[in-house]
Amino acid sequence: MTHPALDALRSRFGDRIDTGATQRAQHGAGDSWHPAAPPDAVLFADTTQEVSEALAICNARGFPVIAFGHGSSLEGQIQAVRGGLCIDLSRMNRILRVSAGDMDCTVECGVTRQQLNADLRDTGLFLPVDIGAHATMGGLASTRASGTMTVRHGTMRDRVIGLTVVLPDGEIIETGGRARKSSAGYDLTGLFVGAEGTLGIITELTLRLSGIPEMAKAGLYSFPDIAGATETVIEALQCGLCLNRIELLDALQMRAINAWNGTAHPETATLMVDLAGSAAQVAGDLDTFGDLAAAHGADAVPCATAEDYTALWALRHSALHAARGLRPGCKSLSTDVCVPVTELPAIIAAIQAEIAAEGVVAPLHGHVGDGNFHLVMLFDPDDADEQDRVRRLNHRLVDMALAHGGTATGEHGVGLGKKVFMEAQHGPALGLMRRLKRAVDPGNILNPGKIFDL
Template identity: 60%
Template sequence: MTHTEPSAGVQAAIDGLAARFGSRLSRAEAVRAQHGAVESWLPQALPDAVLFLQSTEEVAEAVALCHRHGAPVIPFGAGSSIEGQVLAPRGGISFDLSGMDKVLAVNAEDMDCNVQCGVIHQNLNEHLRATGLFFPVDLGAHATLGGMASTRASGTTTVRYGSMRELVLGLTVVMPDGQVIRTGGRARKSAAGYDLTHLFVGAEGTLGIITEVTLRLFGRPEASRSILCAFEDLPSATTCVVAALQSGLGLNRIELADTLQMQAINAHGGVALPERPTLWVELTGSAPAVAHDAALFVELAQGSGALHVEAADNHEAANRLWRLRHNALYATRALRPGIKGISTDVCVPISRLPDCIAEIRAEIDKTDLIAPLIGHAGDGNFHLVLMFDPDDAQETAVARQINARLIAIALAMGGTATGEHGVGLGKMGYMQAEHGAALDVMRQIKRALDPSGIMNPGKIFTL
């Protein structure tokens, strides 16, 4: 879906922005395509123009101008969103915030920092290396911290540290009329009024543009141990996950892959891991605690029927194991080169994880769909990559049916349609079933804060 003719209001906004920002406003087709045809499996939807911004003040000025002309504004960080959050189905101006990439302050004694929204999370940890601190949210993608806050992102370490919901202390936000507000602060708790910080965390740019983020940091653990375990079947692996969580171990990560995913990882990575349902586990803490917990985990795995247990001997070996896990999506795509597929991300209560996986796997087995499973089993969140050719109507229909069926199963088990990818355009159709009347409250908030409807319109829900 391409948008070619801007409305009069959008054209007026483009003219005003070009006069103010000069060459940092681009209408080049290639630049627009970079911002409207990204990682998502959804059809491309290009903005009318792309504006490159460098400060909160510039964002505020540009938003105020767009507000005057009723021009849609689509915040853009790294473009790694999967559910179409950065697409522009109604045209408008894409605000590229990737140049806002400064670490503004690190308060080592208080274990927090303040960053601009365009800082990549891996780069923040490089910046923090000498302090002995780190930021724990660990995504496979090179995502910006502003985008991660906007989608309430998580990752492999959520089981220990939580998601962006738990780790964002405060925000600087440009509102739809250009006003700048600051929410939260550096205190670890507050009972002062509405929790506006967490209103914007997960709002996907529909209520305002996050330009700065204050984050909690953590001390790097003294010791760690990585273990890989292969099982005969998925129920055995998921039973081990539940047992490990209930045992109070110092789990930092516990990741799950099914047999097909392991076959893809072996082929892509040139390795020979067991092609069986597999857990990657990382335990952290003091050296004695890690040694104790690792031994106990191996006992639990063997008690759950583990066929193969492999512990990394050193830091380099552990990194090799985790690199294979982080490259799992690319390994999956290599099964059908040139096809992205739908990457699902439901999340259910931990105790229902085995049932949810078993039920959707039975549905997939009735089809010819290639759909490897990998997930953050420690928090009940898992992904199926539904590989289909978008030019094949039958394959497309089957993939969409499986996606819908998975979401229905998760909701019936007290789960959610999206554990970490967010709603965007791709999950909009499932919000009513998940939220019911609460979705109307979200609409009321949107109308109150953005009466002109210019902030990332058409995402999460329709008005």
């Protein structure tokens, strides 16, 4: 039987309400290991007003709504676990304003980071949120994403200074603004950044930009072990070097990258390092980093040309697909715990020992400069025992991270996959999150079942 909300949506949007199996399937899985859960219908929205009207219709009839950007989320954020309407925001991809002098811009939620940076290139500015996947600005903000440049530029939380948000009942609000700072009341912008579409749907964002540096140089450093690599990172951070990216890859990940890309780099613990700033600063800091790495037994492969630089970071961005290539046909659970940097050697050694004991294939790569690393745990989707082992290892890793002062998720978000850890991480504060959800969305229509259950 057709839900009354679908009849009302069709009355307003006509054949733009798509209930075909193909569109529903494409909007119910994402890039996660969680089971697919398609919505009952899909709407491609073109404006904030259309999002408002759709939400008002659904809220009045208790019909769930899930926002969709590019579908690259990893923790089941877009799965329609209770059915409902998926609002695809990818057509809202206009760059509304760029102020080069103020180093900010306003964009619609469907703009991708690649599109924005291509548009900004002639201004000398860019958005330094460098994740591996294509993703929209709305999705990046909703999961509080980050990426390889976090060590220098921060996360999306540090980049978003204002939002246009549609609340569950269809009301349109604006938060924040363009001022560099404000003491005016609650930080509502921060409330919606990282809320994963459970409190409102972000339709426009005002973003703080950065200047493209005069010079950037990179290098690949091969270490005898992970401990030496992480100690080098700690020392480099303490020296205040102009680090732009500093990425750790273990021996298995390097083997995967070589196989995937046809390269022949040493298959041992590796740092990929990027320094950015003035020419003099970069040259001096690169020499200093080389000395620190050499003291821990590293061999260096500098990137002499712009082509070498581009090729190095293309290798890094291939890491997830290369890891999956180790076992074709398998699925992957990609972890993303984050801990204080000094805690990295202990937690990595401990979890890798347990991985070896369980016989699981799990290459490691991550943003070691901010304490965030990924284990790509590969498993056969038809092997229940192997799936159980991977889930247990993931649980053990999160327990370790929390015990070391860290978090269950540094950048992928909570979605479905990390809900089970929220009580341990937040304690009584999780109750406040539930109260906020009930206050803003009393009908629980926005992305229900994500982050926590009511």
